[in-house]
Amino acid sequence: MKILAIENEFKGISSDDYKPYLKTEAMAVWELYKKNFIREIYFRKDKSSAVLMLESESVREAENTLSELPLVKEKLIYFEIIPLVAYPGFERLFK
16 A cells, blocks of 8 residues: 655744654665655745655554654654545546
């Protein structure tokens, strides 16, 4: 299942609060990328936030896996999880 995960920050967090965890976060993300759980990862141009395309068995698995990231564990960020399905609109072309 393809899942879009959009990073959000909790209010009241300063950039200094993230610094001790950024290297371990990058390592954890790299490990998930190598396992093909994270298929694509981007950073938004309009604000400091990551957007991840995941491949997961379920929304629950995606939530559980992302909950192990250091910045999530430290309650600095959370993810909006959006399950995706194939676009059905092309079927209209063939009816």
